[in-house]
Amino acid sequence: MVLKAYFNLLSFGYTQSSSDHSLFFKHYNDSITALLVYVNDVILAGNNLQEIDHVKAYLDAAFKIKDLHDLKFFLGLEVACSKHGITLYQCKYALDILSDAGYLACKPTTTPMDSFVKLSNIVGDFLSDPTYYRRLVGRLLYLTSTRLDLSFAVQQLSQFLDKPTSAHLQAANRVLCYVKSCPAYGLFFLASSNLTLKAFSDSDWARCPATRKSITVSESSSEVQYRALASTTCELQWLHYLLQDLHVLHSHPALLFYDNKSAL
Template identity: 55%
Template sequence: MAIPPGVVGHKPNQVCKLHKSIYGLKQASRQWYHKLSSTLFSLGYIQSQHDHSLFTKSASHHFTALLIYVDDLILAGTNSSEIDFVKHHLHNLFRIKDLGPLKKFLGLEIARNSKGITLCQRKYALDILSDTGFLSSKPTVTPMVRTTRLYQGDGEPHPDPASYRRLVGRLLYLTNIRPDLSFAVQQLTQFMASPTTTQHQALTRILRYIKSSPGQGLFYPSSSKLILKAFSDSDWATCLDTRKSISGFCVFLGDSLISWKSKKQQTVARSSSEAEYRALASTSCELQWITYLMQSLQIVYTSPALLYCDNTSACHIANNNVFHERTKHIEIDCHVVRERLLQHLFHLLPISSSEQYADILTKPLDPTPFHYLLSKMGVINIYSPV
């Protein structure tokens, strides 16, 4: 370890001899990553330029992928001998603990059978309910009431804002495999500085919704087709404080939901068409990244993706290369949609609002459309009775 800044009296080229674990030191994570990555490079692995935590190795008859999160690793491949060799080599260097076939990873619970793979966070969700005293609460059918509109200063200041922040932070991690919670949690994150009792009441409704299905998660069928399709949507000027719009998109690989986002736009849109067009720009960038990631995984994908939008004007703006009064105020970075469209990265197709899957990521819905769209996104609960 290099000498920390501020230490006086040391000679050039001296280093620190550690008497305890390096965990907690500023240099620890960098040194660990350097040691691990250099070891993988020596074994012939290549680091993905589109996701630096992904290392791959391709040979004539096998392919191996290794995904890293700090000191937790997932190893997958088509050749068991190569996997055993990598594990043995890493064990000699780092004394790793082999947990066998993937069942748990960073709070995710993985179950598999011949039909596919299911991801959920049931234990994590139950821990949240237990810590907050909502295990015996009355469940609700949706995370938010359709008429809910949260804004700054709505209600009395919450007496314990720190507990509000901690709980919202825990719910953020739960959205990793719960797209049904993404919009509701995104709304609550806007009031972390000074939450009110009204916003805390909305937070408790999310907990009661989790109580109704703590084991809900995503299902990835084994028979899914290799077709990329995305749904893009926005809700215009719904933020009562800033009048900014909410963007939402979800990306499917066949019938498997692999990416989604619910986020407030950075600038105010002058029309619903502009808001939809900005949402399309975010979705097209996500499709581009997923295409690059598939190349790193040696997946040959040449067909253009299918991008669905329910706003006719936004589709016309994407297809029309003439600037006019309705588009000259739109920032240039939004026209990445037109650029990717001309490169045949995707086909832009219309869709009815009732079949717009991303609608669940932009606004609160009534129970019937909410659960209909949720069923289309591959969200299931393997713990529910048949």
């Protein structure tokens, strides 16, 4: 019944996004209303309050809903709005991770990883029970939704989920110490700014000290960089399609930064 009600939005003049099937939107003159669905949770946004009230009344008639009013919390994401813009962060989620790991009182560090440490599967003793490590890395992975400063460290830790060692756990604990130093870091979106899509692409080749293998299967550093560029380009194209659905003008090309001349 819930799914049927959502798809009946099409008869209300809504369009389902081809880029994200959980997103519905409606344009009328200068107004826009967007509805994002995740299982039984819904976010409504737009500049037409009458249309938003109309949709809420329809959904409430189809299946009883609980109106939580202004968005504050959604799937572990915290939202703070002001006249200057919107901030997304995961402070409570980060503190929950620290609490469950027993690291609320740990000494903070200024970086998530030691730049001189290269993780591998030949250093340290294998963990007798890798479940804790896997669960911790999984929770840190979701934290990167708003903490891009953790992305590289968590990506490195994710490569050793099959047979983690004490060295990997030590590196993961360092990430926790870094999170302790800044649990409320997040993303800030200005209310008024010139929209420019930018992306940064990089990859490695044969860096594993044990096997000399790459994360991406390739025969040269140029090829692995080129594949990384292609993957990043697909992400940029998806964002461009999403902006088109929302009628957000982005007339100039997206910028893609990388550091490999041979890939060019």
